[in-house]
Amino acid sequence: MDIPASQIISVSLGTSDPDGVSIFSAPLGDFFPIIGDSFVILSTGLASSASLPNNEEGLSATLNGLNNSQGQDMVQMAYELQAPTGSTCLRFEFSFLSDEFPEFVGTSFNDVFTAEYPNSDITIVGNDIVAPLNFASDTEDNVINVNTVFGVFDNTGTTYDGSTPLLTATTPIDSTLPVRVVFTIQDMGDSFYDSAVFLDNFRWSFEQDCSQGSQLSTVRFTATSVDVAETGGTVTLTVTRIDGSDGELTVNYATTDGTATDGSDYVGATSTLTWANGDTSDKTLTLTITDDTLPENNETFTVTLSEPVTGESVDTATVTIIDNDDNGQAGSPQITSSTVNETAGTVTVTVSRVGGSNGELTVNYATTDGTATDGSDYVSASGTLTWADGDSSDKTFTVTISDDSQSEGNETFIVSLTDPVSGESLGSGTVTIIDNDSTLVTLASLTATGLENRVRLEWKTVTEFDSIGFHIWRATGEGWKYGDYSTVTRLTDQLIPAEGNSGAGASYSYIDYDVEPFVTYYYGLEDRNGVDQPTYYLDNIDSATVK
Missing domain, CATH: 2.60.120 (Jelly Rolls)
Incomplete structure (x- = not known):
């Protein structure tokens, strides 16, 4: 894929x-x-x-x-x-x-x-x-x-x-x-x-x-993200045919402003690419880049391929123009927010120098808790980044991420930048840790037994961690297991308390009195963790017919 x-x-x-x-x-x-x-x-x-x-x-x-x-x-x-x-x-x-x-x-x-x-x-x-x-x-x-x-x-x-x-x-x-x-x-x-x-x-x-x-499908860009220096003069994009070689094929292309502006940052263009019958060779389109003297952040525009008859978009590519201008100022640090999987081990935080590169620039960084906690979710970090005179390259530092076993949802911590002399805030970014843990309950069995005017439910767990309780769901058909929720209702208004963090299993029971004779009911469990996130056990549905 x-x-x-x-x-x-x-x-x-x-x-x-x-x-x-x-x-x-x-x-x-x-x-x-x-x-x-x-x-x-x-x-x-x-x-x-x-x-x-x-x-x-x-x-x-x-x-x-x-x-x-x-x-x-x-x-x-x-x-x-x-x-x-x-x-x-x-x-x-x-x-x-x-x-x-x-x-x-x-x-x-x-x-x-x-x-x-x-x-x-x-x-x-x-x-x-x-x-x-x-x-x-x-x-x-x-x-x-x-x-x-x-x-x-x-x-x-x-x-x-x-x-x-x-x-x-x-x-x-x-x-x-x-x-x-x-x-x-x-x-x-x-x-x-x-x-x-x-x-x-x-x-x-x-x-x-x-x-x-x-x-x-007819064509696609060979690369959907292309960088070009502001001094590059032109940028060339390559389009390849992917529908075979039968018949003539025509596709339109057109540019659209992003943060870059047609006329001042690049020269917009609209035109057509054509493949003859039997032709599978790649086609290219070349666009003009304007080298202005304004100090700017890197800027982008898009190029869209579209069907000439319907006008429907077929593919798009984003062109990023890398700015080369210096306004004689020292510039300022700019931090990029990021996302990291809990299992990644580390996250690399990037700080850019924008608006100039004159003279040396120094900035302190430090992490603080958001919803993530230093020591259990990540390891706090602080330090100093320095750019030499004329240096506009990005600087990075690494923060350690802790892979715990708690199901707690995505969490965040903050990275703040400050002036090393005055302590003045120079901006901040957010790091989001994507949680990889579900409720750590291992369900051994769920059994429904039909009795006279009631159904008895019994279930056993092998292990339990970070569980606060169970809800019971019921349906009059098992189609809900495959996405048909038309007959599904939740029986329990309040959670049935769980053993929680015992690490060992436990046994539970529940009597469903809200039933009708000779009707077959299908039952499933929902577990809730410490931050009220649900886990549904759709592979452990059992049924019983009321006597």
Whole structure:
């Protein structure tokens, strides 16, 4: 998927069968890998079978683990990511492939692919998927299957009988929060005739307008972030064709101001790039950079590729102009706020010299607690940074991060800059520690027993840390395990107290009297930690029928 490791907070398959997921490191089909040397496959069967010859009569495999509310194979892969500061949009390329083509086009037996942000909210109504958070939809807002308006072609170069064209999925994001993206592929109607989705080239962008949905993939920038010196004169961006080589292809490009201004910092441009039939060579576009004499911070503008007919954005690149001007002043320090995973061990804090580089500049730094605590969440640091005359390079220092076992949510500490002589504040930045701990309760069992006019619940834990209590949830159908919450209610108004930090297990019981005879109820547990964060045990649902 080409996501930098530093941006990955967590990746989870939940209870999905790992055999439904594979990372391929060899070319497969017409398009993959798109960038780098590997890509991800999710499948309703064995993902490793994707490279088999296309001579099977209806390739089928039944997976273990997660099923949808119809009881059919379902594979989910959830990413939690830290987006670059200021990014507004995420994109990735994909193709949906299936052995249901062409026999089951237009029927209810259609496997389905969805990509959801910021969480998963999939329900099945009859034979239809309802996924309001899905952004991998086609131009008529349909989920992706063999009935998509994008069409399906044969001779896929894989084991599957049919494939969509290469598609790009896009959604706006909030980069101030962790970004959760859930990829799901599932059988519908039955578990026969496997399908798969190939995923690659996950990336962020900083464009002003970001439209949600999928469109045909045509081209992309080879680099979506480019730096150029203010004295460089020009900057060149490279665009590569990713839809194969059939037919003529045309794409428009246009520049848009960010903090850089067209006319004074660079020369804006709009034009067209064209590939002839059979042409797969890269195309370049060159833009003029203006070397002014004003001392400024580094400035940015964006270049957007768009479809010439629809005007839809295809890809964007951000150009950063590195300022070279000195106003004869000493300048001032400027600190950059940052985010770090609790497991990282250290965080590097960057301080820049802005507004000039004349003379020597010295600044003190020191950390103070925010919601994070010195000694348990991080190790306090203080010191001095010095720039020599003419030096405008960034300076850094390192703070140690402590990986505790407490589930406490994300926490922050402050880094303050002060004048070493007067003690005057020169600014501050915030470091956010992304918590990696869930409630540390190991649930051994949950048992529901149907009695006359009541249901008795009993559950046991193996270990408990940082737990303050349990809530009990009930439904009249087990579909809520897969995202159908229409019959779910919470039984308990008050928490059932837990052993907390005993480290040992405990036994609990609860009687549900609010029941009707001969009705089957499904029960699940919620645990709350010391900062009132919930953990839901959806893999330990049990049912009982009232007598």
